[in-house]
Amino acid sequence: MARETVTSEDVARLANVSQSAVSRTFTPGASVSERTRQRVLDAARQLGYRPNALARAMISGRSRLIAVLVAYLDNHFYPQVLEQLSRAVQERGYQVLLFLTDRGTQDQMVQKMLQYQVEGIVMASADMSSSLARECADTGIPVVLFNRYVTSSLSSSVTSDNVGGARMVTDLLISAGHRRIAFIAGTEDSSTNQDRESGFLQAMERGGLLPFRRLVGDYTSEGAAHAARRLFESDERPDAIVVANDHMAFAVMDVIRDEAGLSIPDDVSVVGFDDVPEAGWGGYKLTTVRQAADVMIEETVKILFEQIEKGEVERRAIIVPASLSVRTSARLPSAEKLERIIEGA
Amino acid sequence: MARETVTSEDVARLANVSQSAVSRTFTPGASVSERTRQRVLDAARQLGYRPNALARAMISGRSRLIAVLVAYLDNHFYPQVLEQLSRAVQERGYQVLLFLTDRGTQDQMVQKMLQYQVEGIVMASADMSSSLARECADTGIPVVLFNRYVTSSLSSSVTSDNVGGARMVTDLLISAGHRRIAFIAGTEDSSTNQDRESGFLQAMERGGLLPFRRLVGDYTSEGAAHAARRLFESDERPDAIVVANDHMAFAVMDVIRDEAGLSIPDDVSVVGFDDVPEAGWGGYKLTTVRQAADVMIEETVKILFEQIEKGEVERRAIIVPASLSVRTSARLPSAEKLERIIEGA
DNA sequence: TTGAAAGCGCTAACAA
């Protein structure tokens, strides 16, 4: 057990320079002569010196930490987001401090984030109390609600056009001649669900249709499977189902095919929301609304770093356009109609 | 922009106690009278005081940070691991500092981890140079290679019984009467792949069979799909395929059904490795070797925290038993034979 | 139990 901590002072001594010279050598853009630089670097290498990021963070007030809070990782949309976000953040010399939350503990987690002096916060599908949002704003820490928004909040938000996307995919179903269209909702109090549902309802109304039925799946596989079972327990069956996200749609498709013994899309059409990788897999070929995760992340990172740099927090609400990923889980309208729907986005 | 940083000194002043009293109040197990405690807590609440975790980490030498490095999150085994690991770590008052690596940048990432003074490192499907491993050991930082091992390394490792698992699932195929069994490998230099492949080969040899064919899928969907296409381009077809992980197996199944127009398991049996959630989905129902992710994580966390507490790093290599998740993607042997295979694990 | 004092390893004025 050596446990010998090599400090900048040790390096300075060996290199025969001041401790600040060492610091400067490791601070990009600081003024050091090439000669000193080399001497320091040599000494550092010899001793195996590694700057202490915590000490640096403390004094400079820049931790280079971005907190990311996610509620769960089993809906594959989030791992994808986490991966891309993490890479983007790393590219700028920052690191992700990860927080996995359970419902209700979000505020505690945010407290923890603040203790770690993170410079920015991303809340993926979760939100914080308005008092905490205020505290973050006061402290100058930008907060981005990812895939969710709260109108009253001080936090910025990045979402995709959930209303428009849902309208589009519902239009697709209606144009293809479906008349008994059911909706399986996600978590009812989430903004994504509310927007997707209202887009669905708008399209239905415009099409002169009433929702065939509406059930709640709470964004879980089990909830969705349960909802699907109820939908098919009587003979009064829907001819299409709009499911509030892909993760639930897969479970719904499983129930339809394996339990109800029906065929997709011949007997029932199913559409989802998100366009997670599995939606393209052969086992599902799900027609769904594509959320441009890459664009959403780009926007998130932009908000974060602009505000970190400027040192001022300001609320922004970005809505990224959604598009349609048309596959084979839903009966399609004629080519012209389809085109019109996609264009009308 | 308030940016007012409330320090323990501010709290001390308001509470009319010394700054150390404030520190003690927020240090579990420190000796403070109930009266002082309350005064401090009150003052802290009034001022919105939040201990600075970085300052605490610096002085105490305990960052309460665990670095987790993952290469990618699209194989669903890893998000699952990340979620569980993160929760386990949080339960102990630690936080995960996330690193997403590209091949070859691992050592750089480890340097960064060390700069952040993390107390432990988990490398999921990646490894570090032996010199760095030595450095970590010298610094007293436990390193766990998760789902991979390097015999020569100083790092601990937690894997499942890849050899045994592969043998089991191959036995299953052989007992069911398959004779032309192909193998689609993952990343060739990974220990998981090597072990799974050698388990496969052992079972084949014991069964008096030669591998029908062996291709490399590199643990990616694209690689696996490509391998599967080559496997079915001629009429000399396999009657079963052992795929080195589930993620690839799904792609293989897609090619078999959608491109080759064959039926699973009637024309070809397919088995995988990992038992990710999608393996149980209706679209695949993949018979696969189950890696007990929960146990693996338990062991990982145990190694980490035992060594953090003891302050001494010592190499441990844990192999967690694997089991079979039998579904319908592979033709089955008779019930007794099946039982014998499962028992023989 | 409490407070004073000495740093943890570093950055950032400031003067030279």
Added chain:
DNA sequence: TTGTTAGCGCTTTCAA
């Protein structure tokens, strides 16, 4: 360009 100096906010002896 360089070194000196003064902290960042906290924990942890040490004495009282």
